[in-house]
Amino acid sequence: MALAAYSSTAISGSISSRSITSQELKAPQIGSFRPFVRSPLGNSSRRRCSVNPVYAESKRSDSIVPLAATMVVPELVEKVVETEDFEKLAKDLENASPLEIMDKALEKFGNDIAIAFSGAEDVALIEYARLTGRPFRVFSLDTGRLNPETYRYFDEVEKHYGVRIEYMFPDAVEVQGLVRNKGLFSFYEDGHQECCRVRKVRPLRRALKGLRAWITGQRKDQSPGTRAEIPVVQIDPSFEGMEGGVGSLIKWNPVANVEGRDIWNFLRAMNVPVNSLHSKGYVSIGCEPCTRPVLPGQHEREGRWWWEDSKAKECGLHKGNIKQEEEPQLNGASHTNGNATVADIFNTQSLVTLSRTGIENLAKLESRRESWLVVLYAPWCPFCQAMEGSYVELAEKLAGSEVKVGKFRADGEHKAFAQRELQLGSFPTILFFPRHSSRPIKYSSEKRDVDSLMAFVNALR
Structure with missing residues (x-):
């Protein structure tokens, strides 16, 4: 570093001839950017953003120790720091456009804020940042x-965009230990959290320690079970910024109130490049082993960690979204022993609502007069909600036939029973009870459109 090259004589001489300001004591930073004149909003010209990198490690200050030792300590003056009320700011910006929110974020934090880019439709954040005309930074987790x-x-x-994405990588020793001990695909057996913690959460933690704020592409409609209440700006509940401690990092979610289709309309209108995986059915894109295309009737997050229950659809980057209750809550709805205030689903006269006693009796019958198709569901589950239309249509098509269509709410106090007796793995689970067989047959496909469900029924009845 530059200050390390000065001799103690030169330093002493400079102190005696003039006073030293706090700015002069700081070691120069590598990679600092030169501010440029802000362009009018909407200027489509592209510019390269040359900025400080996300700090992966703490900044060293060894080179200023000799200088500090020769100084006369100045009189300390108490400095009053005003704290921002981000809860109030979130309310003030609740109806603001993503562009306004992005502009406010970049204005407030300058070079100490960065956009988290995953390689999916959150490229919209980069486009909004470009439109503000302000310099901006982008980082990603590889x-x-x-x-x-x-x-x-x-x-x-x-x-x-003429930018350099600042990549953060997992610790090689940690990855090596995980793979040696548990193999390359242990997450299929014991859940994705451990692998995500090593490959994503810890690298993110290192990146955020060099920032005072970060910008994410979270939307409320992405995962109703975990993201339904995210504000446009908040104190990060899970990570710390460069100053350390609770409240040291601010999290901005400029597109929190924007629906997915509107994001895509924006990307098309602005001719923004998109990941080619989107054209293959991928909506939410993560790691290759844990992401797949979504099918008709599925919610976009169902393509992530599809072998797990819906309440686990977070990797840990936004773990503050996950509530600690037994089941996820939506829009303030509470769950008490399975009796939630959230509105019920699959409501039609062509469909039978089964009680606990009813489903137990149905399962015990060795010979039935009719076959039954039953969905085990939870009304708060976004994947159950996504298939509601197709299941109701199927029930109406089968009305008056030899196949009865029913539903059984299997969350809350009934969940353990459904897991033990009814093959419940995750919501929704669809079972077919044949007329002359005591054991129900589980629908194993992820396709929940009317034609696929009807083909399943026709093959068994």
């Missing part, structure tokens, strides 16, 4: 297990 299409897309985005 887990080492992304799709080839995502890596190519990163390169395309860098060239399109």
Whole structure:
């Protein structure tokens, strides 16, 4: 560093001839950017943003120790620091456009804020940042297990916007230990949290320690079970910023109130490059082993960690979204022993609502007069909500036939019973009870459109 090259004589001489300001004592930073004149809003010209990198480690200050030792300590003056009321700011910006929110975030935090880019539709954040005319930073987590299409897309985005994405990588020793002890695909057996913690959460934690704020692409409609109440700006509930401690990091969610279809309309209108995986049915894009295309009738987050229950659809980057109750809550609805105030689903006269006693009796019958198709569901589950239309239509098509269609609410106090006796793995689970068989047959496909469900019924009745 530059200050380390000065001799103690030169330093003493400079102190005796003039006073030293606090700015002069700071070691110069590598990679600082030169501010440029802000362009009018909406200017479509592309510019390269040269900025400080996200700090992966704490900044060293060894080189200023000799200088500090020769100084006369100045009189300390108490400085009053005003704290921002971010809860009030969130309310003030609740109806603001994503562009306004992005502009406010970049204005407040300058070089100490960065956009988290995953390689999916959150490229909209980069486009909004460009439109503000302010300098901005972009970082991403390279887990080492992304799709080839995502890596190519990163390169395309860098060239399109004239930026350098600041990549954060997992610790090689930690990854090596995980793979040696548990193999490459342990998450299929014991859940994704451990792998995500090593490959994503800890690298993110290091990145955020060099920032005072970060910008995410979270939307309320992405995962109703965990993201339904996110504000446009908040004190980060899970991570710390460069100053350390609770409240040291601010989290901005400029598109929190925007629906997915409106994001895509914006991307098309602005001719923004998108990940080629989107054209193959991928909506939410993560690591290759844990992401797949969604099918008709499925919610976009159902393509992530599809082998797990819906309440686990977070990797840990936004773990503050997950409530600690037994089941997720939606829009303030509470759950007490399975009796929630959230509105019920699958409501039609062509469909039978089964009680606990009813489903137990149905399961015990060895010979039935009719076959039954029953969905085990929870009304708060976004994946159950996504298939509501197709299941109701199926029930109406089968009305008057030899197949009865029913529903059994299997959350709350009934969940353990359903897991033990009815093959419940995650919501929704669909069972077919044949007329002359005591054991129900589980619908194993993820396709929940009317034609697929009807083909399942026709093959068994």
